[in-house]
Amino acid sequence: MFQVILYYNFQPINEPDRFCKAHKKFCKEIGLKGRIYISDEGINGTAAGTDQQIEEYKNYLWSLPGFEDTEFKQDESDYIPFPRLTVKTRDEIVALHVDDVNPENGGNYLEPQEWRRVMEEEDYVMIDVRNNYESKIGHFEGAIQPDVENFYDFPKWMEEAEIPKDKKVLMYCTGGIRCEKFSVLMKESGWEDVNQLHGGILRYAKEEGGKHFKGKCFVFDDRLVVPVNPKDLEPIARCEITGKPADTYINCANMECNKLFVCSEEGAHQMEGCCSEECRQSEYKRPFDPKNAFKPFRKWYNYFGEDFKEREMSSAAE
């Protein structure tokens, strides 16, 4: 078994390039795999390794001034769900494309237990602060699922969503980082009672057993989908080819399209791994390999290497 961690810390870094270089060196030395982004606003990462590698990495990060309080979401996987190690500097560790968003002015944290209590007892509006292809396969009961493809589309969505300013707002994302920023924006725009799920869906799954969460959780590593509520594993999404319940994803086998879509094994066979008949006819279609298609998902997009990831990860390491 391997450990997979997800974490962030909005701790200002004076010299991101230097910090990044040292960080990369350390991660390489211990043999960590994953994706770590560093900017002057802090660090955002997801990584995997053996128990020992992960312990060493956590101790390293905790040993850096200002990072002593970094919180890790941790999960097990029977394989390393990253092809390599990427440690890079970025303008923002999670890209909202809005200047001067300080998470210190963010929404009130709700711990998982409190979140569940509020869900059961109070009146509120709940926002899923993730992309449409993520909320599609799993979300909290009653949550608004914005039809956006990138995190940086949320400011525009907020302007148009017509959420009453006097309503209690609950928001959540995978591990918490997107709410750290988006909650600042909502508060600055006039919503007064803004609350964010501390630690996101992944921590809630661990501590509250995923109660009131329907479906599964999309993650930005080769697993792509992880369970949230072990008592409720029924897919809530549908295969875009067959229309039957499914919660596995593939990238369209037409290399010009490469769209990420929900697809069952049956649907993949039917359309030869493509999202449409048009793509199936494309001269840029890579060969369909049914034997490997539904082994760990990565087989599908090994052809593309980092292409899919770079695209998806441009908004978040989570």
Ligand SMILES: [Zn+2]
């Ligand atoms: Zn396609």
